[in-house]
Amino acid sequence: MTQAALGQFEHQVLLSILRRGSESYSVEIVLELEEHTRQEVATAKVFVALKRLKSKGLLEDRMVEPGEGGGHARRYFRLTDDALEAMRASRQSYLNLWDGVESHLDESGT
Amino acid sequence: MKNSASPLPGLYTWFIRLGLSPWLTARERADLTADVEELRHAYRRTLGSRGLSRYTWRQLLQYPIRLTANQGDRSTMDSVWQDCRYAARMLIKNPGFTGIAVLVLAVGIGANTATFTLMNALLLKPIVAEAPHELVALYSKNLKLPDSFRPISYPNFEDIRELNTTFSDVLAHDLRTAGLREGDVTNRVFAEIVSHNYFDTFGVAPFRGRFFTPAEEVPDSNEPVVVVSYEFWRQRGEDPDLVGKSINVGGQDLTVIGITPRYFTGRIAILSASVYVPLGMERLVSGFGGSTGSSLAERNNHRLFLVGRLLPGVSMEDADARLAALASRMEESFPEINESQTIIVGPLSRLGISTEPSDGDGLGLVAALMLGMTGIVLLIACINLANMLLARGAARRREFAVRAAIGGGRLRILRQLLTEGLFLSLLGGAAGLVVATWANGLLAASLGEVLSNLGFTMDIVLRTEPDLRVLLATAGFCMLGTLAFGLGPAWQQSRPDVMAAIKEQTGDASGQGRGGPLGRRNLLVVSQIALSLVMLISAGLFVRASLKAANIDPGFRLDNGILVEVDTSLVGYDDAQSKDTYRRLSERLQSIPGVQAMSVAATVPFGAVSSGRDVRRAEDQPTTGGDGSEEIETVRARSNIIGAQYFEALDLPVLRGRAFTATETASDAGPKVAIIDELLAESLWPGQDPIGRFIGLGRVRDPEGGDEIEVVGLVPSISEDIFPAERRPHVYRPFGQNFQAAMNIHVRADSITDDDARAAMLQTIRREIRAVDGRLPIISLRALEDHIAESASLWLVRLGATIFSIFGALALFLAVIGVYGVKAYAVARRTREIGIRKALGATTSDTLRLILRESMLVAAAGLGVGLVLGAGVASLLASLLYEVSPYDPVAFLASTAVLALAAFVATYLPAQRAASVTPVTALRAD
Known part of the structure; x- marks a missing residue:
């Protein structure tokens, strides 16, 4: 159940996790975000967003200890059902808002 | 994964961890560090080292902004810009608040920057030379x-x-x-x-x-x-x-x-x-x-x-x-x-040229002391600002509550308040820089004046314009100021109790910034009063010392004395010409009606130049020390070369023996003679008559025996300087046997009754000297009293007193503003309570007494703490105080009384206003 609408950045973070499949950790999320938004992302902002989404119950996390190849313990995040629900609602509200005005983009665009 | 020695990655990680610490547990922070490191590794692969370094800088610089930025859609720079505009608007909207805040900061930062500029010039800035x-x-x-x-x-x-x-x-x-x-x-x-x-x-x-x-x-x-x-x-x-x-x-x-x-x-x-x-x-x-x-x-x-x-x-x-x-x-x-x-x-010693290596210039203590004092002024200024911001923040609680209610994050409000604080301190810093430059210009001018009083023209190259060090120091003081006075109030105010604030229930129940004698704001007042008292006590001690020094008893008569300084070598005379000039000068000056006595002297009391000699008993034989060096007991004495009437000119009696004869002071014929004072006699021949005995000068015996000088007279001891306070032994030798070109002339007039008579006498002397030799430069010509009042050592003592008085006055001024502000605010918030008390039968004087008693308790606590701290600081100052005990009761009592009175007045005005409140106005005020 969503208490508040998703902020744009939160939406983007959740989408990045979704795009990567089931689970992702912070580094993958940052890289994913930068690749698809084509903008530099403040790393710290991602960390804060992950933490906040977790406290809202939209993310679950688990620690994965380093395997044979070395490295360090990573915190993997997974979307909860609430998250999917929130994203669906958020997407729908965008679509509703866009409905009938998409043609304006072409006029003002080029 | 190892980077070069660049501090960048560490700094970056540290920043992120610090910034996120409120949100993360220790475990999460540790994970975070590892994540950041991995991310950097990934970027290095895609961007290369230089690209990574640029990326890290960008992140680092944008980090504080991005982190605290609104999570909404607006770009972060926009919101920072908005903060700045908003801060500027708030400051312009409250010109009174802004003006006083900037003034308070200008004083604090100005005093620090001025001191730093001076210390920089004296101790830090390298001399102009290559390497x-x-x-x-x-x-x-x-x-x-x-x-x-x-x-x-x-x-x-x-x-x-x-x-x-x-x-x-x-x-x-x-x-x-x-x-x-x-x-x-x-x-x-x-x-x-x-x-x-x-x-x-x-x-x-x-x-x-x-x-x-x-x-x-x-x-x-x-x-x-x-x-x-x-x-x-x-x-x-x-x-x-x-x-x-x-x-x-x-x-x-x-x-x-x-x-x-x-x-x-x-x-x-x-x-x-x-x-x-x-x-x-x-x-x-x-x-x-x-x-x-x-x-x-x-x-x-x-x-x-x-x-x-x-x-x-x-x-x-x-x-x-x-x-x-x-x-x-x-x-x-x-x-x-x-x-x-x-x-x-x-x-190289920075402050002097000497034949022997110096062990430090002794300025370290003075520098530490002055920076300490100005640091206290800055601290008081900051406490003041914190107080003012707290009081104003309370008035803005509703604004913050509204912002919080419509979704403004706490960080955003915090950032807003810090922006305002930074604006204030930048304004204060700029004003402080102006104050500092002006103050140092004054100091340089004062230094030039005292040098010219000494008869010297020396170029003072005090670069008072700010250089990089001073700018950095000022920026540092600004940052310190912002943190010291901005952070506490900002943190407190960004946590609004939304409902209470919006309803404007600003009575005592809201619980902000009130409290008993140990409430937060009262603590600020206590510390402010305590620190101000420390400054006032220091100022009082220095003023007392300078008064003592100005009234020094040198051991000889000052009134009716006139001092002339001439130097025949400045116009290129050789020894014979010089001696002749001095002989003719003596004759001419003695013939002036009203002149009792006149004498040449190589050095003068409180003059720029003094001369010291090692004196020993002529009969002593050296003892050979363990390391083969020869040692002979000597007494360090001030040495002077004088004319026949010197002691008459200073109105000093010759206790035993005789003064120098005219022959001895005019030519080098005859046996060598000297006159010593009681202190030297007591050191060389305790309890015995020195007349007729022989002394030698220097730490080595002259094998020819030619340095044996007969003691022909004994005179009382005199003080020739303020430091050291105790008198030193003296040895006098006749001008004829010890010629030098730069001489002073002491003249004693019969009686100089008023300023006109003195001016006329000075005029006459000037005319007579010109008549003897028109080319001879008169380096100085003034009354002996003026000469001593304008001497360098007195100037130094007065300068100390002036600087500390200024600091003390600043501290007092800041304390009064602070106490007044806090009281006015606290009383205004209690309008309703006072109204209810009145309605229940309390009289105006009851109310006044109530408020005053509370305030005076706080003031008394501050004064008590201040007295203890003051005694501690005074013991540090002891070595700089001339003839004044560091626990001088006059200084302590007077400073306490002044501060108590100021605190009372600062409290009385707002208390009086509050006490005259009627129940009706009090109720309307809600």
Whole structure:
């Protein structure tokens, strides 16, 4: 159940996790975000967003200890059902808002 | 994964961890660090090292903004810009608040920056020279006698310059005085006599013209050339054609061949000579002790100070070892002159030129003290600001609550408040910089005045314009200020109790910033009063000390005394001409009606120059110490060279024996004689009659026995300076047997009843001196009382008192503003409570008493803490106080009373206003 609408950045973070499949950790999320938004992302902002989404119950996390190849313990995040629900609602509200005005983009665009 | 030594990644991680710490657990922070590191690794692969470094910088710089930025859609720079605009608007909207806040900060930051500028110039800023750290002073040390040093003769200097393997270059110089004639006036200026490579060794190029040639350096070559200082050129209208013109120094016309670069001061800081003449012109400028009559070319005429530039890679220890070898070769060549002499190096002293290495300039304590004092002023200013911001924040609680209610994050409000704080401190810092520059200009002018009172013209190169260090320090003070006064209130205010605030229930129940005697704001008031009391006590002690010093009893009569300073060497007279001039002057001045007595004297009490000699009993034989060095017991005494009527002129009685005869003071015929004071007599022959006994001067016996001087008179002791406070032994010798060119003349008039009579007497004396010799420069002519009041040591004591009084007054001013502000605010918030009390039957005076009692309790707590702290600080000041106990009750009581009164007035006004509230107005106020 969503208490508040998703902020744009939160939406983007959740989408990045979704795009990567089931689970992702912070580094993958940052890289994913930068690749698809084509903008530099403040790393710290991602960390804060992950933490906040977790406290809202939209993310679950688990620690994965380093395997044979070395490295360090990573915190993997997974979307909860609430998250999917929130994203669906958020997407729908965008679509509703866009409905009938998409043609304006072409006029003002080029 | 290892990066180079760049601090960047560490800083970056640290920043992120610090910034996120409120949100993360320790475990999460550890994970985060690893994640950041991995991310950087990934970027290095895609961006390369340089790209990664640029990326990290971008992240680092944007980080604080991004982190605290609204999570909404607006771009972060927009929101920062919005903060700034909003802050500016808030400050403009409350001009009264802003004005007082900036004033308070300007005072705090200004005092700090001014002190720092001065300390910077005195202690930190390198002298104008290329690679100043390579420059060292050379000292000629006697191996047999402990702590015995001497200057270096020109032939020895040449040997050192030619034969050493230690320095890339060695210069020789001596600081002298010279008469500079401009029009009809001759002024005494400082002149450096220098070797031809003087400027080259410092590594400076002329601002105009050229410096000296080797030929001009050769002793007695008398090439009439002179280099003038940049200040000299500037003060004389920046004449573009000065080079090539001639100026009259020491009675001779010299051609100006060059101008030193701006800010060049030679080896010491701040003060620079006005003219530089080559060693070949040495006879033109006199030393402090007058000319010796012997040429610089003589190997036993030790007159010069040396500075060397160490070769690359040579340490001071290496230098000492190499120079010791050189010194023993020089001793072999000239055993009788260079016996037991070695050469050592030491760092250049910033404040003086001495024959012996100095162990620090003693300024460290003063610097620490002044910075400490100004630090307290800044602290008081910050506490004040914190108070003002707290009070105003309370008034803005509703605004913050509304922002919080519509979704403004706490960080955003915090950032807003810090932005406002930073704006305030930047404004305050800018104003402080102006205050500081102005204050240091005043100080430099005051310093110039005291030098000219001493009869010297010396160029003061105090660069009061801010340099990078000062700007950095100011920025530092601003940051400190913002954190100190901004963070606490900002943190508190960004946590609004939304419902209560919106309803404006601002009574006592809201719980912000109130509290009993130990409430937060009361604590601020207590600390402010305590710190102010510390400042006031320090100021009181210094003022008491300066009053004591100004009323010093020197042991001789000041009234009716007149002091004239003349120097025959400034116009180029030789010894015979000088002696003749002084003889004619004496006759002429004694014939003035109303003059009781007159006498020449080499040094004067409270003068710029004093002279000391080691005195020993002539009959003593040296004892040989364990290390083979010879020792002989001596007493250090102030030495003066005087005329026949000296003691009459100072109105001192001769206790036993006699004064000098006219023969002794006019010629060097006859046996050598001296007069000593009681202190010296008591040290040399305790409880015995010194008359008819013999003394010797210096720490070494003259094998010929020629230095035996008969004591012919005994006089009372006198004080010739403020420091040290206790009197020192004196030895007096007659002018005829010990000639020097620069002399003072003491005149005692019959009675000078008023200022007019004094002015007339001064006028007469001036006229008579002119009549004897129109060319003779009168360096100073004034009443003895004025001479002492304007002396350098009194100036120093007064300066201390002035500086501390200013700091004390600032502290008092800040404390009054602070107490008033807090009280006015606290009372206004209690309007409703007061109204209810009134409605229940309390009278106006009841209410007034209630408020005053509470306030005075807080003030008393502050005063109590302040007294304890003040006693602690006073014990640190003890060594700087002249004849005043650090626990001087007058200073302590007076400061406490002043502060208590000020606190009472600052409380009474708002309390009075509150007490006159009627129940009706109180209720309406809600």
